[in-house]
Amino acid sequence: MNDLLAAKLTIARIKVQLLDLAGELIADNLSDKEYAISLIMKVVEYIDEYDVKV
Numbered sequence: 001m002n003d004l005l006a007a008k009l010t011i012a013r014i015k016v017q018l019l020d021l022a023g024e025l026i027a028d029n030l031s032d033k034e035y036a037i038s039l040i041m042k043v044v045e046y047i048d049e050y051d052v053k054v
Contacts (some may be wrong), residue, residue: 008051015047 022040025033 010048015044018044023043 018040022037022044025040027035
């Protein structure tokens with residue numbers, strides 16, 4: 001069970017970092033940021049959908 005909890009913690013940290021990155025992209029003035037933000041959000045949604053419930 002400890003391995004599963006450690007994996008969930010790692011996934012949660014990745015998710016937080018992706019959301020932070022998306023926030024930085026929103027604040028930045030990049031021309032293609034909408035595409036980058038949508039890709040990041042797809043990864044976060046995938047994690048939410050397929051993450052194992054403990």
